[in-house]
Amino acid sequence: MVDLDDDNADDTANQCFEVETFLNHEATISTLADGLTQVATALPRTGLSLILYPTPRMKRAVAQLYAHIIKFLLRAKSWYEEHWLKHVWHSLSRPVELRFTGLLSDIESLSVAVDNLAAHGSRAEQREMHQKVDFSNTELVTLRGEVRVAQEMIKSLTSLLSSSFVNTDNTISHIQLLGMIQAQPNMPQSDPMITYQYNLSMRNRRVRQKLSPGTFPSYTPALRPWSHAANSSLLVLQCPVGSRNSSKDLAVSIVEVLMTAGVPTLWALDSSADSDTTRLQSTDEVLKYLLKQATVLFLSNKTESAAASLKTQIEQRNDAPDLALLLGACLRNTPVVYIVVDIEAIVLGRGTNNHPK
Template sequence: MDVLVQHHPEYVSLAWGAMKFVLVSAQNHEATMCLISKALSQIADSLPRVELVTILYPTVRVKQAVSNLYANLVRFFIRAYEWCHEGKLRHLLHSITRPPELRYQDLLEDIAANSREIDQLAASSARVEIRDINLKLNTIVAKLESFQATQSSALLHTNQTIVTKLELFQALHSSAQLDTNQRLSDLQFSQIMSHMSEGKLGDPLEAFRFNVSLQMRQDHARLHETTNEFWQSPKLQVWSSVPESKLAIIKGGFRARHASRKFCVKIIQQLQSKNIPVVWALRGPQNNTEGGKASTTDLFKHLILQAFKLSESCSTESTMSLQCAQFHRAKVEQDWLQLLGSALLRARGKIYLVIDLATIDHSLVPTEGFSWFTDFQNLLGEIVKRAPKLQVKVLLLGNSVNFEGFQADHIPSDIVIPIRVTQTPLRRRQQKKAIFRAY
């Protein structure tokens, strides 16, 4: 080959040209296949977009641009179809005589230009629509402003007239409703008071005066008896000083009746002297008769009556109607205790309850399950939830009969203050007759 190149280069050039012809033909054939495939893919992607533009903006210019696009597409499809149906020899020949850049490039450029024109026409049409919307909005705003300017004065005058009439009607309605509610509250309050005054404990002031008189008479008769200083008990001081609702129990036997009665009188007098609200239940003169035997329900009615009298001005028609219905439905001790709690909630600040359980006749057994300690503790817990700032101090005075059985086992020792009575020797009795000192 080297010898042939040196002596006959024309033959070598002929061979080299033949080889280049074959290689260029294969390369152009491959480029044609790639160009047709890529063009078909791009056309398939652009046709749905063109269809949407023709639906949204069917203008003359858009239709003309779409027609030009379809014409160029048809030309391209015809040329591609002819190439696909050619044989191998024609493919070999046309790959040299009709390279893809000369055969298809002009049509593809026209198709791309038509597609860009359609997109630009669609964008311009969208801008026109936005401009129309803007103009319409400006027109609407101008009309609204004009309408508001013409109607504002009349509307303002109408609103002022309506507000004035509503205020006048509300004032008249409120005054009439207040007067009606007050009358209804007074009527319901009088019904409750008449229902509660039917109890067997009588007037609390009369019972208090009776105990004061009885205590003064018995002070001289019981000089031979002494008691422990239960009134100075730390438990009693804690009960009175802590800023919360609390229960205390003073427990003594039959011989301690005089000491407990005297203590009740003293503590009520001290609270009244300091203008502290106090409600009490003391044994009166009527309790010594057969018809004056009082039950636990009578005691609760007695306390509720006093609690209502302490806060007559705190009643409204709705609360009084509810409580009036509850009073008529109350049957067992727990119901009356809940009503007592509702009455105590009307108080403000602090209120004391001094309850001498000797006012109750022990033959009238309360409802099964009722416990002085447990039920009062539950009541105080409910009061704390509903009125945290209210302090209810409950003082129960009784003996072992009042807190027997199941109750005695569950009463904590830190709230029980015992009263112990001892006989005074003869020598000290004579000294006490000379100088008597009340505790």
Template sequence: MFSPVVQTKGASREAYDKAVDLLQKKYANNGRKLELLKSAYGIEDVLETVTEAQLKYAQRTEGSKVRKWLGGLSTRITYYGQIIDVLSQHHPEYVSLAWGTMKFLFVLVLNHEEMISELAKAVSRIADVLPRAKLQLLAFGTDWMKDATQCLYAEVINLLMRCLEWYEANPWKHAWKAFKDPYKLRFQDLRDKVDEKARRMDEMANTLSQMKINDMHQALVRMENTMSAHHLVLVARISGLEQISQQVQVTQILNGTEHSQFPSPVESLRFCQAVRRKRIGQFELNRTALLPRLQAWSAAESSSLIAIAGAAPTRFQTKDLATELVDLISAANKPVIWALNGRQPPSINKELTHINLLRQLTNQLVKLNNERMIAHVSANFNAPRVASARCEADWLGILKECLTGLPEVYLVVDMEILGKPSDENADSWLEFFRLLETLVSSVQGVALKVAVLSFRQNFIRSVSMGSSPASIVSLRGANARGGGPGVKRSQPWGERKNKKMRFV
């Protein structure tokens, strides 16, 4: 990992001070240069001093017409120098000495012009290198980069000191330096070192950038892994909250459908079971036609509706048969719901009888299919939808939703739960029977097996006269009070030993 990034001015000042320390030995005998270096705050101040000297020199020589003329003339004469050298070979005694002297002077002028031009380029180059070096030091404040910056500053200071020395020299020294130390001999090596140190810093910055990119990649991978872990935790929490919300919705559905004008299904079943136990051995049914029809109804793989038709003499057998159906189906561990005629409440709202009964069947189904109902809570099935149900069609739709996930469901209905038929509600029983027909024909993905039992002949005739898909089974029996053999609980329709109804 990288060391902490330091402040730009502090790092630059530190590198400058160390670069000055490196040059103290070299300028130990030059107090003026040491004083200049120590008085400057940073390397930018040294560069500014050299730039000012450069401007002063340019202003001093700007109006020199002789310098401009000599520069242009020396350039042209040197261009044609090879031709003149050929002429001097034919007349050496006249032109060699004069031409050699002139050529020497012109070379000095060209060297001087080259010195001015290249020094200006060098100072401009340093002005470009220093900001980049400062940014690199700011971005990568490592020991490696600090050492590289110190070395660069040392070479830059060395070059700037020579430039300053040249700019402050008098014209005669310029002429002598142009002959003795042209640019390539006096400054080229220092400029090459500056370029080398700057290139080294660029390469080091590139390497450190790749290392930082790799660190960033690793950090992103860790961040992605952390985010994935947090996402899993968040999904788990959201899933838990969603499940809790679904459980609350199902609880609200149960609470909203629990209260009805009818007694609870469990109480009605217990009441009917108690009454049946008292009547055991008092009545006998003709099982010959009943047993095969019930077996076929139970074994069917699709939804079906069977109407078990009794008569006034068999009204007790009809009621006991409904109770026995519920007991046998429950004993076979088959899902079953029921609507049995238990203790009737003091008054029943005839207009809401169907809806109240459908609400009670919904409550039983939700309890029976509780786990699947929790998972099934959605925009189509939720507590607000159940609470807003107003008509019979709404409750039929809710009943179909409650059947989701069940392979088969049995429904046993004793039509007496709707109350004794009268002129006012003569069609009420038939309307509810049609609702059950609609439910059986429209449900999908589940085998809904409905058994409707009644001893009311008017109702049975109404069902048989219509185009009902229901299968009608007639009960024919005799009152055998006190004499005939009893019917055991596990054998309600068959002979006690060899005929037995099974729900498997």
């Protein structure tokens, strides 16, 4: 009985040994198959991650993963080349948990680390992309502002060019009209500005030589209400007989004050600087002389058609009433205009002089 029990125990032990050996061998084969599948799945993904994000940290993680994969493959190759008796022995002495499971766990961890680095790299790229988009939007807003400024500059330049063209047309019309006026019969040829500058220089010379006071306070009470009159007003200043220079100086001083104030002013002053043929010798010539200056005010806000119309009227009208009407037409749109006339600048008839007024 004792021998039979021992034999049965030995048989049972042998059967258990065989079953355990078989199970361990099967587990080893299954683990190797799973490990090879895991390696085959991880390698392409790891290679792509390394290409997309070749950072130093990614390179270290991939190097560690490749090292563990190579180590696993070497162990698998070594197991495959073993004799079947070694398989039996190693299935007990070196089970799959000790030989392959830990290594495969490390491979899986490193593969996950590579995937995490790739995911973080993708997020970093997205963040960088967002920053670039924000920067592009900022540049776009700035560019749009610059475009708007450029458009405003273009509009201003276009308006300036248009006004320049209009001003050029007005200047041409002005020159043509003045040329036409000077070409009229018995038209005074003297330049009003030259006449004014001549009288101004002569007054200043007399003031320096103390031949003229330069100021005329005695006429202030009469000039003040005239300059502030709400409606059209006529003022005649009587100078003492024999004081011709005082009359000249008073007239040019009034013109100087008005021009300094920037108000529209017409004048007919003494033209002694010119020859006798250019002196104003009649009322018609004075009106034409004033009309010559009034055309400048008229053309400042008129078109060529208006200038042509005025030219036609001047060609058809030469007597004093018609010239007075034309002078009024030229000054109709000017709110305030001052006209200063030195009466002695007009020589009525031959060899006659009137007292200055």
